[in-house]
Amino acid sequence: MFKEVPSKRCSLNSCLRLALMLTLCGCLLSFGFSVNAHTLLKSSAPADGETVRESIESIVLTFDSQVQDVIKLELMTEANHTIHIDELQHEGREVTAFLSSPLDNGRYTVNWEIVSEDGHITNGSFNFSVEAELAGAPEDGTALDEPDTTETNEAIEAPGADEPVAPDEEAPQENQALPTETAEEDTLLPWLGLILVVIVIAGLAYVLWRKRS
Incomplete structure (x- = not known):
């Protein structure tokens, strides 16, 4: 019993770290696509x-x-x-x-x-x-004769x-x-995609944690 608890905690921490890294990567990619599109x-x-x-x-x-x-x-x-x-x-x-x-x-x-x-x-x-x-x-710069x-x-x-x-x-x-040169009216599509990525990553992390527990 005492050996299983640290194992579950390690699995949960690993899943959380993985989810955090993937979320940061998604943020960077979303920001890069938004800037380069202008x-x-x-x-x-x-x-x-x-x-x-x-x-x-x-x-x-x-x-x-x-x-x-x-x-x-x-x-x-x-x-x-x-x-x-x-x-x-x-x-x-x-x-x-x-x-x-x-x-x-x-x-x-x-x-x-x-x-x-x-x-x-x-x-x-x-x-x-x-x-x-x-x-x-006059092109040659000479004055006209008076x-x-x-x-x-x-x-x-x-x-x-x-x-x-x-x-x-x-x-x-x-x-x-x-x-x-400034960009106005930022589109919501990159942020909606980022939210979807975070939800999927969180779901995968929860499934992995449930299987290992």
């Missing part, structure tokens, strides 16, 4: 923090997996004004926004929100700047004629906002 932004054109030297009329976002739906895609100026998007195309992993007119020089922010392949909602943002050359500016306005008797000088007018350009800020 669709994240892989690249963009223009890229985050890029300074574009030519005018652009479209923005392309490429994700690391399929995109079910596009909830929001907006383009904001540095003054927090919204730029109109003429057309939005979504195909597979790419989302393309076509603009009604080329962007002016300045700094812009793109805010996006999509439905991932697994049904989760992810969002983020990135920044870029435009510093395109003004139309009609017409001769001198007269035989008296030279006529226009006030401020010798002062070149420099185009206003907004300098891009150095601090670029990092894209934030």
